[in-house]
Amino acid sequence: MSTSPPRTAGSSNASADAxxxxxxxxxxxxxxxxxxxxxxxxxxxxxxxxGWPPPRIRELRVLRLAIGLTVGAALAVSGAVLQxxxxxxLASPYILGLSSGATLGYLLAGFFSVAGWSAIAQFGxxxxxxxxxxxAVMLVxxxxxxxxxxxxxxxxxxxxxxxxxxxxxxIMFVSYVAPTxxxxxxxLWMLGYFSDFATPxxxxxxxxxSALGIGVSVALGRAMDVAVFSTSESWxxxxxxxxxxxxxxxxxxxxxxxxxxxxxxxxxVGLVCPHIVRLLIGPRHRPLIIGSALxxxxxxxxxxxxxxxASTYLFPGASLVPIGVLTxxxxxxxxxxxxxxxxxxRREP
Amino acid sequence: MSGDAVLEIRDVDFAYVAHxxxxxxxxxxxTPGRLLVVLGPNGCGKTTLxxxxxxxxxxxxxxxxxxxxxxxxxxPAERAAHxxxxxxxxxxxxxxxxxxxxxxxxxxxxxxxxxxxxxxxxVALDDSAARAFHELSAGQRQRALFARxxxxxxxxxxxxxxxxxxxxxxxxxxHATLRRLRELAAGGLAVVVVLQDLSLAARYxxxxxxxxxxxxxxxxxxxxxxxxxxxSSVYGLPIVREEPVANAGDDDEHAEETARRPRFDxxxx
Amino acid sequence: xxxxxxxQHDRRNAATTLACLVxxxxxxxxxxxxxxxxxxxxxxxxxxxxxxxxxxxxxxxLLDLGxxxxxxxxxxxxxxxxxxxxxxxDLFQIDFEALDALAPTHVFLQPGRSGxxxxxxxxxxxxxxxxxxxxxxxxDDALDALAGAEVATxxxxxxxxxTLGLDDAARRLATATRGxxxxxxxxxxxxxxxxxxxxxxxxxxxxxxxxxxxxxxxxIAGGRNVLPRGATRYPVLDLERVVTLAPRVILIVHxxxxxxxxxxxxxxxxxxxxxxxxxxxxxxxAVFDEVALLPSxxxxxxxxxxxxxxxxxxxxxxxxxxxxxxxxxxxxxx
Numbered sequence: 001m002s003t004s005p006p007r008t009a010g011s012s013n014a015s016a017d018a019x020x021x022x023x024x025x026x027x028x029x030x031x032x033x034x035x036x037x038x039x040x041x042x043x044x045x046x047x048x049x050x051g052w053p054p055p056r057i058r059e060l061r062v063l064r065l066a067i068g069l070t071v072g073a074a075l076a077v078s079g080a081v082l083q084x085x086x087x088x089x090l091a092s093p094y095i096l097g098l099s100s101g102a103t104l105g106y107l108l109a110g111f112f113s114v115a116g117w118s119a120i121a122q123f124g125x126x127x128x129x130x131x132x133x134x135x136a137v138m139l140v141x142x143x144x145x146x147x148x149x150x151x152x153x154x155x156x157x158x159x160x161x162x163x164x165x166x167x168x169x170x171i172m173f174v175s176y177v178a179p180t181x182x183x184x185x186x187x188l189w190m191l192g193y194f195s196d197f198a199t200p201x202x203x204x205x206x207x208x209x210s211a212l213g214i215g216v217s218v219a220l221g222r223a224m225d226v227a228v229f230s231t232s233e234s235w236x237x238x239x240x241x242x243x244x245x246x247x248x249x250x251x252x253x254x255x256x257x258x259x260x261x262x263x264x265x266x267x268x269v270g271l272v273c274p275h276i277v278r279l280l281i282g283p284r285h286r287p288l289i290i291g292s293a294l295x296x297x298x299x300x301x302x303x304x305x306x307x308x309x310a311s312t313y314l315f316p317g318a319s320l321v322p323i324g325v326l327t328x329x330x331x332x333x334x335x336x337x338x339x340x341x342x343x344x345x346r347r348e349p
Numbered sequence: 350m351s352g353d354a355v356l357e358i359r360d361v362d363f364a365y366v367a368h369x370x371x372x373x374x375x376x377x378x379x380t381p382g383r384l385l386v387v388l389g390p391n392g393c394g395k396t397t398l399x400x401x402x403x404x405x406x407x408x409x410x411x412x413x414x415x416x417x418x419x420x421x422x423x424x425p426a427e428r429a430a431h432x433x434x435x436x437x438x439x440x441x442x443x444x445x446x447x448x449x450x451x452x453x454x455x456x457x458x459x460x461x462x463x464x465x466x467x468x469x470x471x472v473a474l475d476d477s478a479a480r481a482f483h484e485l486s487a488g489q490r491q492r493a494l495f496a497r498x499x500x501x502x503x504x505x506x507x508x509x510x511x512x513x514x515x516x517x518x519x520x521x522x523x524h525a526t527l528r529r530l531r532e533l534a535a536g537g538l539a540v541v542v543v544l545q546d547l548s549l550a551a552r553y554x555x556x557x558x559x560x561x562x563x564x565x566x567x568x569x570x571x572x573x574x575x576x577x578x579x580x581s582s583v584y585g586l587p588i589v590r591e592e593p594v595a596n597a598g599d600d601d602e603h604a605e606e607t608a609r610r611p612r613f614d615x616x617x618x
Numbered sequence: 619x620x621x622x623x624x625x626q627h628d629r630r631n632a633a634t635t636l637a638c639l640v641x642x643x644x645x646x647x648x649x650x651x652x653x654x655x656x657x658x659x660x661x662x663x664x665x666x667x668x669x670x671x672x673x674x675x676x677x678x679x680l681l682d683l684g685x686x687x688x689x690x691x692x693x694x695x696x697x698x699x700x701x702x703x704x705x706x707x708d709l710f711q712i713d714f715e716a717l718d719a720l721a722p723t724h725v726f727l728q729p730g731r732s733g734x735x736x737x738x739x740x741x742x743x744x745x746x747x748x749x750x751x752x753x754x755x756x757x758d759d760a761l762d763a764l765a766g767a768e769v770a771t772x773x774x775x776x777x778x779x780x781t782l783g784l785d786d787a788a789r790r791l792a793t794a795t796r797g798x799x800x801x802x803x804x805x806x807x808x809x810x811x812x813x814x815x816x817x818x819x820x821x822x823x824x825x826x827x828x829x830x831x832x833x834x835x836x837x838i839a840g841g842r843n844v845l846p847r848g849a850t851r852y853p854v855l856d857l858e859r860v861v862t863l864a865p866r867v868i869l870i871v872h873x874x875x876x877x878x879x880x881x882x883x884x885x886x887x888x889x890x891x892x893x894x895x896x897x898x899x900x901x902x903x904a905v906f907d908e909v910a911l912l913p914s915x916x917x918x919x920x921x922x923x924x925x926x927x928x929x930x931x932x933x934x935x936x937x938x939x940x941x942x943x944x945x946x947x948x949x950x951x952x
Contacts, residue, residue, distance in 0.1 A: 017479040018448065048862040056893050060858045087442045185819045188854065193822035196857045197888055225449075226456050228441045235405035236510075237501070238429025238457025283443035308856070317849035320822070320856055 025281045032294035039301040040065055046305050048312055066203050067194050068301040071259045074210040076296025078255035079270025080289055081217055084224040085248040086153045092271035093256040096160030097137045100167035102260035105133020107174045107186050127261045134257030137163055151245040192266040192324030206258040213251045214293050221286030266324045269296050272331040279338045303327050354378035355508045355539040356402055361411035363401055371397045373563045379541055384534040386550040387543045389560030390584055395543045399512045403434050426457035433501040435494050435511040447493050448478040454501035468500040487517035495526060508539040527553045547613035551575055587616045668721060672707055673728040674698055675754045678914035679764050679778055683787055691720045697908045725749045750781045757834050760913035765792035791915060798918035799838050801939040802925055806840020811928045814841035815865035823855045831913050839925035861892050867928060868896040870904045903927035
């Protein structure tokens with residue numbers, strides 16, 4: 001172009017900016033990993049007695065730690081994946097009814113508790129049904145929201161909201177008709193408690209499945225970057241949009257189902273962790289998925305540790321607080337802290 | 350028309366909603382080295398046509414072939430090597446930087462960072478490369494999307510499809526972009542661009558497809574298709590053709606041939 | 619999704635929505651048809667009682683007083699109500715229409731903090747039936763509700779027996795019940811079983827804390843709760859807590875067949891391999907009883923089951939303690 005165009009004000013050297021960005025990302029990820037390590041050590045030290053535990057207690061704490069890491073990472077990544085799929089930073093496993101579907105499955109199994117079901121696993125029938133419930137919701141939402149094999153993000157969102165509402169109504173109904181004592185247990189479970197009777201095998205399987213899901217998500221990171229643009233843009237850039245959406249949907253469903261299996265429905269993690277990480281390192285999905293997994297794991301393990309510390313040292317003899325309550329108490333203010341600059345700086349257009 | 354068609358569209362019908370056809374019996378060929386402008390009133394199906402040419406919409410009837418192969422037979426990554434697309438607007442829900450947006454142009458292809466810088470420089474957005482894409486003005490965003498297509502097509506693209514790519518740009522960039530498209534066409538690229546402005550179309554097009562109510566009412570060289578009577582009937586208001594005034598004092602022999610093309614304007618009676 | 623909808627399209631949508639609403643409304647109305655048989659014929663003479671009991675504790679008492687045939691209505695989740703009896707409400711609300719249709723003579727309920735609903739009182743005045751509310755939380759509450767409080771505290775409500783004009787029978791029943799419990803307590807007082815952990819839930823592990831009804835029963839049955847004073851009423855525990863508490867006996871109490879365990883899972887299996895004394899000595903027991911959490915005249919039965927679990931070597935003595943005794947006044951007790 002021979003004539004020079006009008007210039008706009010802007011920053012200087014483009015590639016220097018890119019390098020600074022990459023360095024910052026690395027620093028943040030390392031910091032998050034350190035947080036996870038810190039939380040893990042705290043979880044092992046905190047319990048009925050403070051300090052390095054004897055073998056049997058150590059086993060118990062290690063199992064709880066394993067559950068916490070798995071559930072935290074799985075939920076956070078599930079949220080990030082759904083946000084990419086739905087092109088909406090407010091998406092979470094809850095929105096699509098995945099968590100409520102798992103809850104409904106769990107309650108129905110308890111309600112129709114039939115002798116012999118538990119032959120499947122030591123504590124099996126209820127947890128298996130939770131898993132099946134989440135998957136069933138996934139299939140229903142997919143079947144209703146797809147057109148000629150294409151998932152339409154807006155349709156998924158709308159149908160997910162409806163399915164979530166229906167699940168909620170069904171849950172209320174089942175709770176209502178359940179015998180009083182069973183209802184009490186159901187209500188408690190729904191607040192989110194780590195399963196005390198998950199065998200190492202079960203935890204291992206869910207952890208492996210989650211690791212696979214997270215790994216695939218990381219590998220699909222660049223594809224997700226493309227997918228947040230319009231369908232025609234994504235198509236033109238060479239992305240197999242249809243296949244990607246299906247894969248992302250399945251990953252989110254499996255991650256959520258596994259997490260509900262181990263710890264009941266826990267809210268907030270899937271929404272907040274990807275958000276916070278995005279505010280720290282930007283929207284590129286490859287580092288975002290890794291960061292979200294780390295942030296989620298740290299949050300859940302820290303929450304579990306705090307609950308145990310509170311019930312042992314602060315209020316001895318008190319009941320264990322459900323973890324869903326604490327993730328909201330921790331996550332909420334942290335979220336607000338990160339969001340405040342954006343929120344307070346806004347002006348109405 | 351020179352060379353084999355890069356894109357061929359054969360007898361295509363398309364409807365978003367059953368019984369409400371947006372495109373009907375569309376046939377045509379897009380050839381390399383020519384800049385094809387698609388014109389027509391609002392709602393006549395221009396954007397739909399672009400997306401059908403791109404392959405992101407599948408026709409209800411008929412087919413579209415890219416380099417002789419139907420779209421369905423192409424693997425996405427291979428397709429991206431040949432065909433690039435510039436939408437009218439883009440609003441990703443996340444805060445990608447301008448440079449990151451351009452970088453995605455070669456998602457399916459081998460990346461080449463200096464080429465990204467060149468593309469950004471071509472649209473004079475190298476200063477804003479680190480700024481968030483959504484913070485740019487509408488015109489700047491369109492320039493960034495154009496830069497993305499430039500980056501993608503520099504890897505050996507054969508055809509570029511653009512849907513109203515200059516609608517928000519200022520006067521300088523409108524002409525700079527269209528002039529760049531002419532240069533690309535001269536270099537062998539097949540260019541299809543949807544425009545609203547008839548004079549712009551007259552000035553820069555080689556060929557024109559005039560759409561009305563989902564059908565191509567005229568296709569061919571711009572001088573044939575841009576007939577005032579036909580345009581008036583399609584657009585529903587009187588359109589006149591104005592010949593450029595010959596500047597006696599014009600001694601610039603390098604004034605573009607295209608600058609001497611007629612203008613089209615509306616005249617209410 | 620931009621589609622142009624004509625007015626015809628809108629009209630069709632409106633019609634469909636209306637049809638759906640009508641269908642939903644009729645479906646909901648049909649759902650409100652209740653279970654149970656149609657109400658029995660009107661009273662066939664002076665003195666015949668038609669009793670509605672919305673408090674399962676009271677229902678149990680009525681059964682033990684031999685009044686099964688006179689119960690015409692019960693709460694929806696009442697585990698001991700006779701089969702075919704009409705449901706006229708639940709823990710949270712009363713179905714006044716159904717209640718009225720039964721033409722009751724006596725209505726018993728557990729009013730809770732909000733007291734007897736004014737509407738029920740008004741209905742009682744209008745129709746001329748008696749309303750009596752009892753908040754039954756503890757062993758003493760249950761026996762007081764049955765036979766009337768020993769100490770008049772202001773406006774003390776007469777007991778169930780007095781309300782029904784069966785003072786004597788109620789007092790005998792209360793005495794017999796208390797007697798059985800006392801005999802059981804004496805049996806266990808000698809060497810109580812320490813460090814008993816009572817669970818009412820497994821997912822999550824929910825224990826029975828001190829100060830609750832079940833804790834009282836366990837104490838009567840000869841056990842001592844492992845949880846310290848001051849713990850929450852029904853605290854949730856994690857496995858580490860259970861291991862640290864090191865209970866000598868674990869009782870898993872099911873008040874209804876529920877989701878916690880099923881018959882095929884031996885309770886000991888779920889706590890295996892953790893070094894818990896109760897598990898190692900094989901003293902993990904499941905107690906199934908419909909009324910385990912119900913303070914009522916069924917308490918001796920529940921206490922007996924627990925006592926047998928705690929002291930298997932004393933099973934015979936437990937049976938003897940619970941066997942009905944002859945009353946001091948000579949009339950055969952229950």
